Amino acid sequence: MDDFKVTPWDVEGVVDYAKLIVEFGTSPLTDELIEKTAELTKSELPIFFRRKFFFSHRDYDKVLADYETGKGFFLYTGRGPSGPMHIGHIIPFYATKWLQESFDVNLYIQITDDEKFLFKEKLTFDDTKRWAYDNILDIIAVGFDPDKTFIFQDSEFTKIYEMAIPIAKKINYSMARAVFGFTDQSKIGMIFYPAIQAAPTFFEKKRCLIPAAIDQDPYWRLQRDFAESLGYYKTAAIHSKFVPGLTSLSGKMSASKPETAVYLTDDPEEAGKKIWKYALTGGRATAKEQREKGGEPEKCVVFKWFEIFFEPDDKKLMERYHACKSGELLCGQCKRELIERVQKFLKEHQKKRKEAEKKVEKFKYTGEL
């Protein structure tokens, strides 16, 4: 019996990613594929690849082959606007930006305000539209190329309905229920939604690559069941691990537990206090004991955050690891260093977010390239 659970709605426990590959029937992102990525893009790989934050895939080998032979591919990702975005939400967008720049491909970003309205009982349609605008600012702040990045909000981009109709004829209720867990009480809008979500994978007659956390994979399995019967490619995907919340290495950072998350709009001072108060460390009971025995970076959220995003330098990350293990580095200092990095990131992000207000129109997808 597994002591972790991963579904599109819920992530619990400390995830065994190797087991998840077997359970989900995906393939490991091998060193060979990672090296091939570096070779084709002629780029230095980002930490997301080097440190295997992306660890699994479907048909990524075919994406690379299509790129190599000149057929090309495009990227598709999205965001469900049900509240403010936190650090765990934005990290995959940085990985997506790297993919877009390095392969020089189009990227479509779907903002699913309709989905969040239908699936979240307490949210009004106006709420989700407001969050859509708010979240779009965070996404633009990542620095995507406006000439190749197309952001659309389902409620505004009504052309998507026309594309969803042939898809809706391919998905029967039991297929959708198996993925989304529908019950007799599910609203009928929810039942149609999988067709809307699959539509962007057909925006171009090329293979689509979705960079997303592995919990989203079941949605795309559905697309892979019928894509070829409509004359399109089965979508490819690369899957990331989860960014843990501040208080535990289990599960993922969650907007429903505010003390576990650092939001992109948090005041940097307040964010610092939150990290100081809540971040789990692998430290010992006393400084004396830690100096003698060393810390346990494997059990430490602070170290995990450095590893996933806040320490781009591999050598420095290893130095931190060894300094922790040897007892030379204590948790107070280490936390302070993380806080400085997070605050610097937030300040820069918030500046770019402000500038993004003037750029929203430039990124809007109208259906024309």
Ligand code: SF4
């Ligand atoms: Fe974690 Fe740093 Fe403490 Fe080591 S010293 S357990 S890496 S916070």
